[in-house]
Amino acid sequence: MTTLLEVESLTVEIGRVRAVSDVTFALERGERVGLIGESGSGKSMTALALIGLLPDEARATGRVSFDGRDVLRLPERDRCRLRGNRIGMIFQEPMTALNPTMRVGRQVAEVLELHGRSAGVHELLARVEFRDPERIAHSYPHQLSGGQRQRILCAIATACSPALVLADEPTTALDVTVQAQVLALLRRLVAEEDAALLLISHDLAVVAGVCDRLLVMFQGELVEQGPAREVLASPRHPYTQGLLATATALDGAPRGSVLPTISDFLEVA
Amino acid sequence: MTPRYFLRRLVTLVATLFAATLVVFSLLSVLPGSPAQVILGTQATPASVKALTQQLGLDHPLWRQYVHWLHGLLTLRLGHSYISQLPIGSQIGRSLAVTGPLIGFGLLVGIVIAVPFGVAAALFRRNAAGAAITSLSQVGIAVPNFIVGLLLILVFAVRLGWLDASGFTPWSQSVWAAFKSLVLPAIALGLVEGALLSRYVRSAVLDVLRSDYLRTARAKGLSRRQALVRHGFRNGAIPVVTVLGLEIPSLIIGAVVIENVFTLPGVGTLLLQAVSNRDLLVVQDVVMLVAVVVLVVNFLVDASYRLLDPRLR
Amino acid sequence: MSATAAEVLTRSERPSRRRLHPSAAIGGTIVAAIVLLALVALFWTPYHATIPSDQVLAPMSGHHPFGTDEYGRDVLSRLMAGAKLTLYAGAISVLIAVAGGVPVGLAAAAARGSIVDDLLMRAVDLIYAFPALLAAIVLAAAVGASTTTAMLAIGIASIPVFARVTRAASLQVLGSEYVLAARAYRRSTLAILWRHVLPNIRALLIVQASLLYAIAILAEAGLSYLGLGTPPPAPTWGAMVQDAQQYLGRDPLLVFWPGIFIALAVLGFNLLGDGLRDLLDPRLREQR
Numbered sequence: 001m002t003t004l005l006e007v008e009s010l011t012v013e014i015g016r017v018r019a020v021s022d023v024t025f026a027l028e029r030g031e032r033v034g035l036i037g038e039s040g041s042g043k044s045m046t047a048l049a050l051i052g053l054l055p056d057e058a059r060a061t062g063r064v065s066f067d068g069r070d071v072l073r074l075p076e077r078d079r080c081r082l083r084g085n086r087i088g089m090i091f092q093e094p095m096t097a098l099n100p101t102m103r104v105g106r107q108v109a110e111v112l113e114l115h116g117r118s119a120g121v122h123e124l125l126a127r128v129e130f131r132d133p134e135r136i137a138h139s140y141p142h143q144l145s146g147g148q149r150q151r152i153l154c155a156i157a158t159a160c161s162p163a164l165v166l167a168d169e170p171t172t173a174l175d176v177t178v179q180a181q182v183l184a185l186l187r188r189l190v191a192e193e194d195a196a197l198l199l200i201s202h203d204l205a206v207v208a209g210v211c212d213r214l215l216v217m218f219q220g221e222l223v224e225q226g227p228a229r230e231v232l233a234s235p236r237h238p239y240t241q242g243l244l245a246t247a248t249a250l251d252g253a254p255r256g257s258v259l260p261t262i263s264d265f266l267e268v269a
Numbered sequence: 270m271t272p273r274y275f276l277r278r279l280v281t282l283v284a285t286l287f288a289a290t291l292v293v294f295s296l297l298s299v300l301p302g303s304p305a306q307v308i309l310g311t312q313a314t315p316a317s318v319k320a321l322t323q324q325l326g327l328d329h330p331l332w333r334q335y336v337h338w339l340h341g342l343l344t345l346r347l348g349h350s351y352i353s354q355l356p357i358g359s360q361i362g363r364s365l366a367v368t369g370p371l372i373g374f375g376l377l378v379g380i381v382i383a384v385p386f387g388v389a390a391a392l393f394r395r396n397a398a399g400a401a402i403t404s405l406s407q408v409g410i411a412v413p414n415f416i417v418g419l420l421l422i423l424v425f426a427v428r429l430g431w432l433d434a435s436g437f438t439p440w441s442q443s444v445w446a447a448f449k450s451l452v453l454p455a456i457a458l459g460l461v462e463g464a465l466l467s468r469y470v471r472s473a474v475l476d477v478l479r480s481d482y483l484r485t486a487r488a489k490g491l492s493r494r495q496a497l498v499r500h501g502f503r504n505g506a507i508p509v510v511t512v513l514g515l516e517i518p519s520l521i522i523g524a525v526v527i528e529n530v531f532t533l534p535g536v537g538t539l540l541l542q543a544v545s546n547r548d549l550l551v552v553q554d555v556v557m558l559v560a561v562v563v564l565v566v567n568f569l570v571d572a573s574y575r576l577l578d579p580r581l582r
Numbered sequence: 583m584s585a586t587a588a589e590v591l592t593r594s595e596r597p598s599r600r601r602l603h604p605s606a607a608i609g610g611t612i613v614a615a616i617v618l619l620a621l622v623a624l625f626w627t628p629y630h631a632t633i634p635s636d637q638v639l640a641p642m643s644g645h646h647p648f649g650t651d652e653y654g655r656d657v658l659s660r661l662m663a664g665a666k667l668t669l670y671a672g673a674i675s676v677l678i679a680v681a682g683g684v685p686v687g688l689a690a691a692a693a694r695g696s697i698v699d700d701l702l703m704r705a706v707d708l709i710y711a712f713p714a715l716l717a718a719i720v721l722a723a724a725v726g727a728s729t730t731t732a733m734l735a736i737g738i739a740s741i742p743v744f745a746r747v748t749r750a751a752s753l754q755v756l757g758s759e760y761v762l763a764a765r766a767y768r769r770s771t772l773a774i775l776w777r778h779v780l781p782n783i784r785a786l787l788i789v790q791a792s793l794l795y796a797i798a799i800l801a802e803a804g805l806s807y808l809g810l811g812t813p814p815p816a817p818t819w820g821a822m823v824q825d826a827q828q829y830l831g832r833d834p835l836l837v838f839w840p841g842i843f844i845a846l847a848v849l850g851f852n853l854l855g856d857g858l859r860d861l862l863d864p865r866l867r868e869q870r
Contacts, residue, residue, distance in 0.1 A: 053487055056395075076492065084490035091488070096481040100580055101503045110499075111489040140579045156489065281704065288708050296724050411796070411849035413803050415823065416841035419830060427831045522715040526804050530827075541808060544723045552723045560711045567710070 004029050004163055004196050005050070010062035012045050012054065019045040019058070021220040027164065027196050032187075034207030034228065035200040036243070037217035043200045046217070047166045050198075051087050052079040066164070085115040088157030088195075090186075092169040094150035098141040105137025108156055115160045128155045128185060147178035151185060158189045165190055168200045183210060204247045208232060216240050238265040275572070282568045289560045290342070294335050297549050342557060352548040360539060361555065367437055368528065368535035371451055371458065372520050375527075378459025379466055379520075380513070386463070387470020391478060394471075403471070409464025414523050418457035418530035425453060435532035454531045458523050462516060469512045470505075477501035507577050514570025518563045606857020612850030616843075620665040629656035631663040632815045639833055648839050651822070652829060657836070660817035661843055667818050668799055668847060671733050671811070675798040676791050678737025683744025684787065688779065690745070691752035692771050703749070706742045714739035714801045718810045732811040736801045740794055747790050751783040785862040792855035796848045803844045819844050 005027040012020035020042040027033055037043045048054045050064055052071050064071040067086065071079065083089070091097050098107060108121045125133035128151040141149055150170060157165055167186060171179040187210055190197045201207050207214065207228075214231045216224040216239065223237040235241045242265030249259045322328050326337065341347050347357040386402055393399035426434035432453055438446035477483060477497065482504075486496035525537030532538075536555060543551035575581045629635075629646075635654035642649045648657035683706075690702040712720070718727075718735035725731065755761060755778060764774050805811040806820025814821060819840040826836040 051488065053484070080490045080492050082490070083488055089488040091481065091484065093481050097485045099482040099486070099500045099504065101507070101578065102500070110486075110491075114490050142580045153485070156485070281707075285704065285708050285711065289711050292708070292712075293720065296720055299724065407849060407852060408845070411800075411845040411852060413800055413807075413820075413841065413844050413848075415804065415807050416838065416845070419823070419827065419837055419841070423830055423834055423837075518713050522713045522804075525715060526808065529808055540719060544719055547723070549723065552719070556712075556716055556720055559713075559716055563713065564711045 003027070004031075004066070006063070006065040007046075007050070008063040008065070010046065010049055010060065010064060012042070012049055012058050012060045014055070014058045018220050020049065020060075022062075023217070023222045025215055025222060025225060027198065029163070030194050030196055031213065032190065032197045032199065032211045033213045033215060034211035035198060035215045035217060036202065036204060036207055037200075038202050040219075041217040042220040043217050044168055047089070047168050047198065047200055050164075050166060051083050051089055052076070053083075053089075081115075084111045084156070084162075085160045086162050087164045087166065088160070088162040089166040090150070090153050090157045090168065090170045093173055094146050094153060095173065097153055098149055100141055102140075103137065104139050104141060104144070104152055108137070108152065108159065111156050111159045117160050119159065124155045124159055125152070128152065128189070129181075145178075146174050147182060150174060150178075150182050154182070154185055154189060158193055158195070161193050162195055164196045164198065165193075166198050166200070169202070170199075171206060172201070172203070179206070186210070204232075204243060216243075241265050278568065278571065282564060285564055286561060289564070290339055290557060291335075293553055293556050293560070294338065297553055298331060298334070338553065342554070347554055348550070350543075350548050350551050352546050352551075357551055357554055360551070361536070361558065363439075364534060364536045364539045366440060367451075367533050368521075368524050368537065370447075371454055371527070371533070371535060372517075372524050374451055374455035375458030375462065375520055375524065376513070376517075378455055379462035379516075382459065382463030383466030383470050383509075387467040388474050390467065390471040391474035394475070402467075406464045406467050406471075409461060410468075412461065414457055414461045415526050415530050417460050418454065418527055421453045421457055422530070437533045450531075450533070454527045454533060457530070458520065458527050461523065462520060466509070466512065466516065470509055473505040473508045474501070476508075477505045480504070503577075507574065510577065511570060511574045514566060514573070517566045517570075521559060521562065604857075605853045606861060609850050609853025609855070609857050612846055613854055616665050616847050616850060617669065619662050620669045623659075623662035623666045627656075627659035627662050629659045631655060631659045631817045639829065639836070642835075649833070649836065651826065651836060655817075657822075657839060660822060661819070661839065663817045664819040664822065664840065664843070665847075667729070667812060667816060668802065668844075671729060671736075671802045671818075672795050672798040674733045675736040675740065675802070676795050678733065679740035679744050679794060680787070680791060682738065682741040684748045686741070687745040687748025687750075688752055688775050690749045691756060691779075692775060694753060694756075703745070706745045709738060710742045712739060715804065715808075715810075718805050722810045727805075727810045727813060729812040729816075732802055732805045735805070736798050739801075740798065743794065744787075744790065747786065748783065751786050752779050755779045755782045785858075789855050789859040789862065792851050792858060796851035796855065799844065799847050799851065 003026050007023060007025050010020055010023045011018065023042075023046060025033075035043050035046065045054070045058070049060050050066070050071065052074065054060055060072050062072070066082070069078075071082070074082075098104065105121050105125075108124055112119055112121070112124075121137050122133040125136050130136045130148075130151070136144070136148070136152075144152070154170075157167075165186075170186065171182050174182060183206065186197070186199075189195075197210070199207055199210055211228050214224075214226065214228045215222055216231070216237065218237070218239040224231060224235065224240050231240065232244065235244055239262065242260070242262035245260050245265065246262055253259060326334065329337075345358065347361070349356050350360070386406065390399050390402040390406070393402070422434045425431050432449060434453075437450045440447045477500075482500055483496055486500045487493070491499065524535065525540065527533075528535040528537040529541065536558070540552065540555045542548075543555065632655065635650070637646070637650050637654045639652055640646055640650040640654075646656050646658065648661065650656055651660070686702055686706060690699045693699045693702075714736045717739050718732055721727075721731040721735055752775075756774075761774055761778055764778060769777075802811060802818070803820035803823075806818040807824050809821075809824065811820060812818050822840040823837055826833070826840075830837055
């Protein structure tokens with residue numbers, strides 16, 4: 001069985017609102033899947049549900065089967081053993097994701113010690129393309145740029161050779177030039193570990209370049225999924241159609257014409 | 270924090286101290302009437318008043334008196350009070366032996382109250398317990414500390430008779446008795462401070478709980494508690510320590526009031542007595558003492574804050 | 583159209599307005615009640631607040647809802663008169679702090695980075711070295727204690743707070759784009775301060791003023807307690823506590839009624855300030 005992750009009818013409610021509504025999908029070993037949606041579509045909540053880090057007020061139902069066990073029903077202790085170990089997660093804001101009062105090296109070492117790995121911090125930092133890992137390890141986060149910090153977070157997420165890497169908008173807060181570097185790094189790391197990747201973004205360009213399969217979320221629901229090429233070539237759901245159309249609208253648009261928006265493709269619900 | 274920055278702050282500190290001496294001196298030297306007259310009483314002859322004035326050096330030009338006083342301050346040779354004839358230095362020394370420990374214990378009580386309550390208020394913020402603690406702290410900062418002191422006296426001294434309501438046994442006589450006479454005052458001082466500090470602790474813990482780095486820590490596999498302790502402690506401590514330092518002037522002021530409630534022979538009592546006796550030299554010296562302590566403490570807090578937070582170095 | 587998760591998240595993270603309105607409401611009610619008491623006391627109190635009678639240390643009764651003190655004076659009447667004094671002293675103190683602190687803060691912000699800014703903030707720091715009590719003691723030693731010395735001491739000692747808050751808030755507004763535009767139009771600094779900065783920091787200053795009022799009341803109570811405020815026989819709440827202290831064992835309520843009133847007043851202004859702050863905060867946040 002190469003199915004790594006099976007999500008069945010996942011629903012997440014916060015208060016009276018359904019952030020995630022009846023989502024079902026699966027991930028194979030080593031697969032690279034992109035999850036697209038705008039803010040508020042429920043994609044971040046889905047990722048948090050996969051590693052059991054939903055906010056306390058959230059209620060999740062359904063099944064999230066990883067390594068054959070349902071993450072939603074696992075005791076917290078077992079979930080802690082999964083996190084950072086079998087599943088690594090990278091978040092959006094590199095500027096605030098690291099502890100400002102702790103040296104970077106210690107923060108990387110922490111995940112290694114926690115799961116009993118013997119790999120060295122400097123090795124890991126070299127792996128994410130730092131040319132002087134000793135200096136970096138000795139630094140504090142505020143002495144490093146956003147791109148550098150995100151690379152460190154990538155190192156932390158992949159330190160224990162996870163089977164699944166979740167990346168929630170990893171490049172959104174970065175400059176365009178750095179984005180490319182971090183994305184390429186992520187691709188390489190995931191390939192080296194033969195890990196599955198769930199790349200979440202609102203940016204089609206980011207996802208299209210990396211992923212083999214696409215999932216599209218809209219207002220908490222999974223509205224379309226399929227191989228990337230198919231979804232991009234012939235989108236079926238109006239939202240996906242709108243997304244694609246607006247992404248390429250500028251190319252060849254006649255002067256003075258009105259550019260399309262996504263809502264043009266959707267009926268007002 | 271570069272040595273150059275530190276030096277600049279130090280220079281500022283010294284300049285401010287000098288300015289403070291000028292302020293205090295000028296305010297207290299514009300008084301009508303002469304101290305010599307006050308000492309000798311209304312029956313004194315003008316001649317004897319003039320003689321005493323000369324003897325005390327009070328007929329010198331003001332700037333000369335200022336320099337003389339400043340010199341005394343810097344060399345710690347504070348002379349004698351006009352009114353009581355007692356040496357000012359030893360008076361202040363003895364009163365510090367009361368006020369110093371009082372403030373120390375008060376601060377301790379404050380921290381012991383603030384940390385658990387503040388952390389609890391943050392962790393239980395969504396339910397009734399958290400709301401109760403927050404409301405309690407609101408009440409705590411509204412009640413004047415002298416009321417708290419009187420309440421403690423009523424319960425523990427008057428009704429239960431466990432401790433004395435007033436008075437102080439010198440440390441040299443009996444350490445235990447001296448300590449006992451400071452228990453209620455320290456609690457009175459510390460309770461109100463604790464209520465105030467708990468709000469800052471709560472806010473600091475909340476900031477940690479909502480932080481991104483805590484989320485990263487959990488994503489590494491740390492349990493909630495592990496993440497909070499390993500990553501939250503230092504980050505949360507920084508703002509709290511800063512506030513603590515800044516609250517020291519309030520503690521000093523609070524001590525003055527508390528000493529009055531419990532009739533302790535501390536700095537506050539010395540100061541107030543000097544005021545009512547018009548013993549201006551003592552007033553000048555004690556006021557400067559307090560101002561110096563406040564300024565120096567602020568300076569130290571600023572320095573330590575910058576040492577604690579690596580972002581500011 | 584169902585609410586999006588993002589909206590939900592921000593709403594549950596930010597303290598909902600509905601949950602904190604009680605602060606402003608409760609605080610406002612308490613303050614209003616005390617103001618009412620003081621206003622009434624301007625014209626009438628059940629008995630004269632300072633004239634003694636022979637009904638010494640009477641317990642609570644229909645005639646004297648809070649009893650009488652050691653000189654036979656009706657406690658309720660004294661509490662009411664005390665409300666008058668407390669509110670007055672607090673108001674003047676806050677006014678002094680605002681009148682001193684706000685211009686200094688504005689000037690420092692406008693002159694940011696220059697020597698003027700530096701000097702102004704150093705001067706403010708100097709004041710910081712003399713807490714209100716200390717200043718009151720110095721003034722009392724110099725010219726004798728009175729309401730004026732107390733208010734001056736508290737007011738001046740509170741200038742640093744206002745100066746710092748004003749400066750910080752003004753710097754933010756001055757850095758915003760519409761001020762940049764105003765500068766491009768060659769508007770004078772004074773005009774910018776008056777037309778752009780002040781209206782935008784107004785809310786913040788009101789919140790600060792309310793919180794400062796609470797502190798001023800507490801400080802004034804402490805000063806009166808020590809005999810450094812309005813001289814006797816003025817029925818300030820602090821002085822009432824001092825007078826009643828010797829009867830702590832016999833008639834504890836005599837000590838604690840004024841104490842409770844002080845606490846209520848402070849609580850009221852604090853809650854009001856907090857409530858106002860939360861009410862105005864979302865708007866303040868949007869301006870960043």
